[in-house]
Amino acid sequence: MPESATKARRIAVLADSDTRWKWGALTASRLSPEGVAVHLDGYLLRGRATPTPRQLREVGATPDTLREVTAAEFLGAVEREPYDVLVLALVGGAVQAVLHGLRRAWEDRPRRPVVVTGYVGVVYEKLADGLLLRHGADLVLANSRQDAERFRAVYEGVGADASAVTEVALPFLGGDAYRGGEGRRTVVFAAQPSVPGDRAGRAYLLDRLIRHARRHPGRDVLLKLRSRPGEHTTHIEELPYQKLARRADPPPNFRLVYGHMGEVLDTTDLLVTVSSTAALESLHRRIPTAVLTDLGVREALGNHHFVGSGCLASWDQLDEGHLPRPDPGWVARQGVAADGAYATAFDTARARITRLLGRPGGLPPLAPYYSTLTAPGYLPGVLARHHLAPDGTPLPGAPGADRAPGPVRQIVRRAARGAYRHGVQRVAPAIRRMGEL
Structure with a gap:
């Protein structure tokens, strides 16, 4: 059947x-x-x-x-x-x-x-x-x-x-292939929460994006952000571009945008980034894509992954009209199936x-490589961070799935989580920056 x-x-x-x-x-x-x-x-x-x-x-x-x-x-x-x-x-x-x-x-x-x-x-x-x-x-x-x-x-x-x-x-690859066309061009910079992580690097990229907008008033220059103020992503963003942009004086053709990356790419003529996965989404749709070299090609930035892609370029080159040409062999090895094979991926x-x-008798027990035999000095700490003992059982005091919290406890939990996130995401970074003065 x-x-x-x-x-x-x-x-x-x-x-x-x-x-x-x-x-x-x-x-x-x-x-x-x-x-x-x-x-x-x-x-x-x-x-x-x-x-x-x-x-x-x-x-x-x-x-x-x-x-x-x-x-x-x-x-x-x-x-x-x-x-x-x-x-x-x-x-x-x-x-x-x-x-x-x-x-x-x-x-x-x-x-x-x-x-x-x-x-x-x-x-x-x-x-x-x-x-x-x-x-x-x-x-x-x-x-x-x-x-x-x-x-x-x-x-x-x-x-x-x-x-x-x-x-x-x-x-999440998909969308219509880029066809180009005449008229007003749209340049999108896909920002990342922690790349680069220092103020100087982020201020430099914002400045170059704004300068590109001033130099090309006939283009729409968009800064695509992952999160709105107060929201957080996988990586903590200690220096949000929104805050840096308030101190700048961008021209009318520059603006901040949020939302689904696929929808932003629908109107993009050039995607610029340091090392965002958005570059792969863009390449999948054959949109001209630039991976910046201005801050170096370094493992810390992640743009070393794009060595051999044909997409590496600087803002000076982009200002002069350069459009990178991706290497077909490199693109094919990255799972970017611009040729239509994505349907079978x-x-x-x-x-x-x-x-x-459908295996008869069911599946065998899960068998992770890390165990108390192979990693006795590492695994217990990894499990303890999630309130689990070395044998995988919940530690005493860990929230149990069989105890549904009542309304009052839910309210207290939400307040405690909010205070914790505020401390991790706002107070701690501020203290670290003060310590650097």
């Missing part, structure tokens, strides 16, 4: 920030075979970067249910619910903690869901650390052929099973999940 004739596939996504929710929710929508409905339950891991309702709406993937949880509460929820697939859209340490928690929670179950994890975008730092923290999932998604090769090399290099690595593509992942769900 075809799967579509039996039931909807139940998928849960656990995410810890706006960008990871975007990746997780859109990945979930692509993991079911054609014709099989998806029931999507969203879980937001409680922390400093929990997305706001506006940030969630921008993604365009509406879950059937949505709730904010701790790691222990999530483990309790998925132990009760008959999910087919779990997508862990989290930072590496959180993935590892949840994997160990799930292993313990499911140790007496004959059948369990398929567990999927991966990366939000370009992987340009902490490759080994991040990958080994994700090991143990049934599928570790790689967004490109290049990533898949690197991921397998890391796992095989430490003697870990590399069979979970599965090549896909970024789930998730076929292998879908087939693997269907095969695993």
Whole structure:
């Protein structure tokens, strides 16, 4: 009997920030075979970067249910619910903690869901650390052929099973191909919360963008920002461009924009960035794309990932009208399927999940590379940050999934979380800046 004739596939996504929710929710929508409905339950891991309702709406993937949880509460929820697939859209340490928690929670179950994890975008730092923290999932998604090769090399290099690595593509690529045209041109700078992280670098980029607008009054020059004031993303933004822009005197053709990146790209004639994943979205649509070299080509900036892309350029070159030409071979290895192959990018992942769900006798227990045998001085600390003991059980005092908080406790929790985020995101950066004076 075809799967579509039996039931909807139940998928849960656990995410810890706006960008990871975007990746997780859109990945979930692509993991079911054609014709099989998806029931999507969203879980937001409680922390400093929990997305706001506006940030969630921008993604365009509406879950059937949505709730904010701790790691222990999530483990309790998925132990009760008959999910087919779990997508862990989290930072590496959180993935590892949840994997160990799930292993313990499911140790007496004959059948369990398929567990999927991966990366939000370009992987340009902490490759080994991040990958080994994700090991143990049934599928570790790689967004490109290049990533898949690197991921397998890391796992095989430490003697870990590399069979979970599965090549896909970024789930949010799409939109109409760029056709160009006459008339007013639109230049978009895709800002990043923490790249560059210093005031001098951010002030320099803002100044060059404004100077570009003054030099080309016939162009619309847009600064695309990820979050509005008071919102936060995966990375803490200590020096928001909004604050720096207040001290500038931009011309009328310069403005700040928010919203869905795909909608911004609909009217973009040139996308400029330091190393944002938006560059891959732009290249997928064949929009002219520039990766800036003004601050150097450095691992700390992430633009070293674009070496060989043909997209590296400086503001001086862009001011003079230069339009970078991407290298087709480089683009193909990045999962940027501008040739139309994107429609089949998730076929292998879908087939693997269907095969695993139909495995006679169910799936074997989760087996992360990190254990108390391989990493006794590292793993307990990773799990403790999420209130889990070395064996994956919730530590005493951890919020339990079987204790639903009452209305008063919910209000107190929200107030405490707000105070915590304010301290982490506003007070602490201010103190650090004062210490640098």
